[in-house]
Amino acid sequence: MSGEISLIGSVILALFLAGYLGQQYLPPPKARVIGLDLGTTFCSVGIFQAGSGEVEVIADEQGRLSIPSTVAFTDTAVLVGHEAADVADSHPENTIYDAKRFIGKIFEPEALEQESARYPFKVVSNNGSAEFVVNANGSFAVTPEFIGSRLLLKMKKMAERRLGLPIKMAVMSVPAEFDERQRNYTVRAAQLAGLEVLRVINEPTAAAMAYGLHKVDVFNVLVVDLGGGTLDVSLLNKQGAMFLTRAMAGNNKLGGQDFSQRLLQFTSERVQQEFGVPPTLKEDIHSLRQAVEAAKINLTLHPSVTIRVPLHLQTQEGSAAAAPAAPAPVLFHTVITRQLFEELNEDLFQKILAPVETVLAEGNLQKEDVDEIVLVGGSTRIPRIRRLISEFFGKEPNTSVDPDLAVVTGVAIQAGIMGGSWPLQVSAIEIPNRHLRKTNFS
Template sequence: MVEFVMSVNNTELRLRPEEIGSVIVNKLKHTAEANLSAPVTKVVMSVPAEFNPLQRNYTKKAASLTGLEVFRVINEPTAAALAYGLHTKPSLQNVMVVDLGGGTLDVSLLNVQGGMFLTQAMAGNNHLGGQDFNLRLYNHILENIATQFNRRLTHKEDLQSVRLGVENLKISLTSQSSTNVVIPLQSFGPDVVYKTVITRSEFEKLNEDLFEKVLVPIKTVLKTIELPKEEVDEIVLVGGSTRIPKVRELIGEFFGKDPNTSVDPELAVAMGVSVQAGIIGGMWPLKVSAVELPTSVKKIQIS
């Protein structure tokens, strides 16, 4: 049994993962109740597609510790497909789900037909995401500061200001071709400010090799089941890092068609889980609950 040992007010606490998880679930429960003005007693949850039965059971246990009844646990790619409404199409479809978040990349290929979901293949990179793109930009700015002021920035608070500035900069570049950077450097002097302009093309050049890595698990999944890319009917995007224009461009160029971006990628999984809950509760226009067919597919890890 895995336990985490913590010291709180000189008292040793031993906590299991499901107990820590229950704190997060409980916070979500109370937030939902505050917005709904009604008690929440039942829940549908999503987990990474590669979770095994033990991991799924502990996810359920985390919820049950808060008094919630778990109706169903579904895979995150299935939830994303539900959010995009792909369960409503009667014909069989091959759906590629590309999930690029802050630190990981997961790619899944699903067969979807009228509420039936089958995971065909999975691949991913657990060391690729928005944080990596940020780091390239962060190091670039630190080099510029060192060149401009002829000294290295080492002050922790100023370094944190740069990190925050980098995140805001990356977000701005998703909708703008260039953006101004203004970062006060208190350790260099009370009135010292670093100013520059970063372009989207500059950001893309800094991360060129990392962006290309996004295609590797996509190609791996297709090769695993010997499916031509032309036979992928829908490409749906999940995770905040799929907002980056270059990521969308590379995926679109590879498949010869634009990915489906009709749903907020950061909310897609949550929306899909809500759709599943609505189906189970009889509030969604689908007579039969979405069903995930059993599969023994293992996720292929790519470094």
């Protein structure tokens, strides 16, 4: 009997030794489960690297780590991501974005009309579900999950090109407030893209995992997620590796697009003051919008930036407005300071605090009870926003992770866990909160 036990022990020891030697000397296996962040404005795909334990966010052909959540239809093609965003100003009625706002939701007629009024493309109701009408090589309607599937297919192909093998499985993130129907329709979008979804994880939990909070002793985590189009604030309570979302609030009409729009409005007024006419041509508006977006990003690092944009302005009669001696395009030139940018948007920045105060009140917590403040979304790079949050809590938020990539990083870690990659990670377990409701501000 003792001999049998000794033999079993030797076999187990040999297996452990083989596993250790394999990890040390054999090439690590390639990831077969990808992590997907299907964001409202941008989306990303990541993989967990076996062996190193690092997450790689996969870049597109031009090295960009995220793609716009935009799909455009022309008479000859369906454009996805950056290619779609490039034609948004010239084909606004056939360029669909923000589809995540509509996926899986049932709208009352008035609510859908109000929600769709902000978009240049046509949104119609199909028994309460939103669909987008496209007029390109005929007229037809597409669903939000179809739009999502094109984005997911693009990211699936990016991962396959990087890994050199077919990808069939994924872990996805969704907003914490998504109900069962919205989650199911998000999964359906993945299925349309040829993916099996192994797990759906809440975005705040994914962000907390990216910051490593599933492996440390913290209890109350506040996640401020400010992207291009929406603000979401979540209060997580953590016990061990289990996360419970205690409270949620946000503003689904506040984000980086609004800050850019304020700057676009300012620069358009400056153009009119300098040249006597506002920019009305689609090409001019597109050029100004791109310059303004770049300026906003650069102002996170520099106290001032210079905008230089050639414009083909038109007068009311339709003739080109240029210098009397030369009908060439005019050059619009202006300097934008960080202080000016903050002044233009200060009232919008202040709106961030309302949902923060709400989740603290609903969670029965004081400011000092929050152990970690986690920033998610590219707009949280803005110095004024970081300063606002720091002043409110009296301590600095955690900025150790790229806020643009926090969610996809956490989802990729979870994908590595589901795929059995080593070194082994502690999986985050979410506790459903069936009574949770999100408070929305506007």
